Amino acid sequence: MSPTDRIRSPELLAKVMSAEEAAALIPLGANVGMSGFTGAGYPKAVPQALAERLAACHAAGHTEARIGLWTGASTAPELDGALAKVNGIEKRLPYQSDPTLRKLINNGQVRYIDMHLSHVAQMAWFGFLGHLDVAVVEVAGILPDGRLIPSSSVGNNKTWLDQADKIILEVNELQSAGLEGMHDIYYGTQLPPNRKPIPLTHPSDRIGEPYLRCDPAKVIAVVRTRQSDRNSVFAAPDAVSEQIAAHIIDFLSHEVKQGRLPANLLPLQSGVGNIANAVLAGLNKGPFENMTAYTEVLQDGMLDMVRSGKLSFASATALSLSPQATEDFNQNIDFYRERIVLRPQEISNHPELVRRLGIIAMNAMIEADLYGNVNSTHIMGSSIMNGIGGSGDFARNAYLSFFVTPSTAKDGAISCIVPMVSHVDHTEHDVEIIVTEQGLADLRGLAPTERAKLIVERCAHPSFRPQLQDYLDRAAKSSSGLHTPHLLNEALSWHNRFLETGKM
16 A cells, blocks of 8 residues: 555655654653543554663653553553553553553552542543653544544544644554544544533434544654454353343333333443343343434444344444444445444533433443442452543433443352442442342432341342341341431441452
């Protein structure tokens, strides 16, 4: 492929160089905003070259040589993993899922700011995060006037390109040229007190432009790449995830019969993972037709729904597809371009839009307590897993807010329903429906003690149900306050089971 096929700007074509040359232009200690959202659209070559440069600095005794790393969400081994392995990250935000980086964060070697994803762009514009020195952004192509064809994710790229002093572009020629026209980049957001309503009333509305704007004068390097996204394989739905999916579909069918949902439901949001994929697979086989989605990430299950016609339109900020689904997407991209739009995450996760559209939000959790508080980020209250991601953006503002998990973990040794969560990400005020393979607890309109009774009956595993009920009974007898009865010392001691299993 000729460089001019994807880099159509003569000015930027003249700035093509190697990844090593581009990485050398990033100042040590800089805050660097990189593209990438859930393993899609992240730069592949420059971060690895930067990691090699930082490793050489450390070997020469300059152990302080690190960067601040900002992204859209999680990335992949070529970015987070490569930089973490050389201890090259000083501060990280807003979300990650890399095991090496996670260890550094939990060892106190990396300062991690776990943020609601809808907050990142505006906090960068407010100046709350510090100064952004460099943006490293993957794109699918460059137009003659310097505008950019976005890649397989948008994330915070619009903000990084606007805010950064200097820009490095990775032009990934393996990304389909057919992505052109699939994006909707909204440039109408302003800072308070000049904000105006965002004119979006349906997931299929296009309110912006198909391209990212870029000042060519700020571009200091262009790197050609040809590498695939992370493209993780999803596990086939197992019995537990299929039971969770069945409970959700039964509940939604009941809500339609009660007149609280239209026959085609309301726009769907789904977190990423095997359980989420199983729920989508269940919906694809279920009774609902002509559904829509307004979500962060479009994964295999949702792509299947678009292909089958069950899902008439999907709005997201990123793709997160298996290799097989990626092949189908690329081969049929003209079909998908008419039914999928990718937006900046400040729009895909915007609380105003989530509330206006009446989203049905479905997200995973680590554990829930008896009163409906949810922990989706921490083990034992102190060790981060990945981060809150966009679940808070949707949970607080959705029409229906589901949180799902198997009822047990560690081969049945740990209950995921506990007296008190060790860390609260979503308070009882934002959690409406809890689902495990055991059943579904509809918490709407219930007082704390009513919620607790239902969660034990419907969601707890039978092997833990008597212990949880005993805890509730004794807490009610001994508590000085019966609104939300607790035995604090005993509630927190439940989490020692993680240590007792020896499998943490």
